[in-house]
Amino acid sequence: MSAHSKHVNADGSHGPLPPLHLPRRTRMLLWAALLVLVGAVAADVLAGPGVTLTPMLAVTPMVSAPATRNPRVPLATGAVAAVMAVLIAYFVDVALPISVHVASLLSIVAASLASAATVALMASRERELFHVRNVAEAAQRALLRPPPERIGQLRIAVRYTAAAAESRIGGDLYEVTETAYGVRILLGDVQGHGLAAVETAADVLGAFRAGSRIVADLAQLAERMDRIQASHAMQERFVTALLLEVPPTGPAKFVNCGHPPPLLRRAGRVVELKPPAAAPPLGLRHLAGGRYQAGLFEPRRGDLLLLHTDGVSEARDRADRFYPLAERLAALRASAPEDLLDLLLADVGRWAEHGLTDDAALLALRWDR
Incomplete structure (x- = not known):
């Protein structure tokens, strides 16, 4: 803010407060x-x-x-x-x-x-x-950098909403990066809230940004991120995550680390993309066992893929019913990712009359060609 745009408040300090x-x-x-x-x-x-x-x-x-x-x-x-x-x-x-x-x-x-x-x-x-x-x-803006609206064949949009209106910081995270292996995307949800969750989110984002450019296999990238997370002092704080790789040609790959499955909308129908096998969140594999495996799907022109955290799918109405995300996604008429996310968040807000109980992150991709 420039010196000319500042003003003195009633309490003697500088800079505008939001309207009372x-x-x-x-x-x-x-x-x-x-x-x-x-x-x-x-x-x-x-x-x-x-x-x-x-x-x-x-x-x-x-x-x-x-x-x-x-x-x-x-x-x-x-x-x-x-x-x-x-x-x-x-x-x-x-x-x-x-x-x-x-x-x-x-x-x-x-x-x-x-x-x-x-x-x-x-x-x-x-x-x-x-x-x-x-x-x-x-x-948080420095951690969660806004992705480009378009990368090659992909049109991308992201929305993040805090559970409480006065809260501006949380543990949901996302990242979109171009690599030699294609566009790689991360969407995750750190256990807990507040500054400790943001610190963990920063560690996970750093591991993804560093590893996504040098690790060729997406499942191995998830294993690398899991080892880094498990090696930190706060081992009890885990992270559910979804890793996605969209190469210039051929099928897209995804690795699900204990996260809600992504939803693929194609020709008016919505299906869940389920992983080949269940896998634990990042930071828990040394306790739960198992290994990360990549699932495949062949994208088509006009497909829309929605990645989300459980703040959306677990929003409840007055009757304590979960928000029917797949059903509502199929009913929304918007095709542009940014318009669809705006409509979806507004619909979630109407469903959860008393507000969200958890932070909500949404990332939508559409294949234009």
């Missing part, structure tokens, strides 16, 4: 509090000189505080409340002792100062959290 958004329930509660205050002032005026409700005006700056990041706002509303208290004392509550009016004014001043301090503190904490999230997002 209050949940609907919070807005309703604040409006209810405001109506109570208006009713109290009206009741005070109608009650005459023997009764006062002006101490309730001390709540005014507290009502305005949640709706702003500027500490001047509760100070200003407190000043308005103080003026109203003076006017009511002078014109309405003339029969009450001066000590009652002084107590009301002092209450308004104290509440205004406390509300302003709270707003300033919350704005500062929000800015710190905003910067931390931006750093995390930048780190």
Whole structure:
């Protein structure tokens, strides 16, 4: 960001924060509090000189505080409340002792100062959290580099969605790279979440990027990545992964390391590409045994292959039913990978009314020729 585009926030720091958004329930509660205050002032005026409700005006700056990041706002509303208290004392509550009016004014001043301090503190904490999230997002963008939209015969699109709206970092990973053996693709899901999962994702991506250019056999590449993952200190953190190789000619190969199978959509029908044999996730082969084997399929023009993590296939609706990914994929009319992924994510969002419980990564390929 250039120096000319910066501005100073209410808390004295530089750089814009996202717009403040209050949940609907919070807005309703604040409006209810405001109506109570208006009713109290009206009741005070109608009650005459023997009764006062002006101490309730001390709540005014507290009502305005949640709706702003500027500490001047509760100070200003407190000043308005103080003026109203003076006017009511002078014109309405003339029969009450001066000590009652002084107590009301002092209450308004104290509440205004406390509300302003709270707003300033919350704005500062929000800015710190905003910067931390931006750093995390930048780190993840550095790890998950966007693939090219087209490589030879392939048209490619990727989408990544965090389980929580406030989360910008997770353990799903993907990579697309051109090698002497063809286009090689990785889609994986690290066990767990947070920074530890991202560290593991970085290790897996590094192993794939280094090995995909020098290891000719795709199954041997998976074995190499498994050994690297198992050699790390955090051996209990495993990674489900799908490796795909699309050569310039001939059948495509895939190795499934304990990952949800990819879905092939061809002529309106969707089928799962199942591996020749079950294989464990990366980092667990030394415990579970078995070996990685490559499956084959012959792509045709117009085929669309969807790679996904279980954040999509395990999304649940209100009745606790899993999202029928294969059925919905067959029903979507979009042919362009990027359009199809947008429609698919929107459909998953409607299915999982309470949001995703896990991060979701989607990678779609279409053979154009």
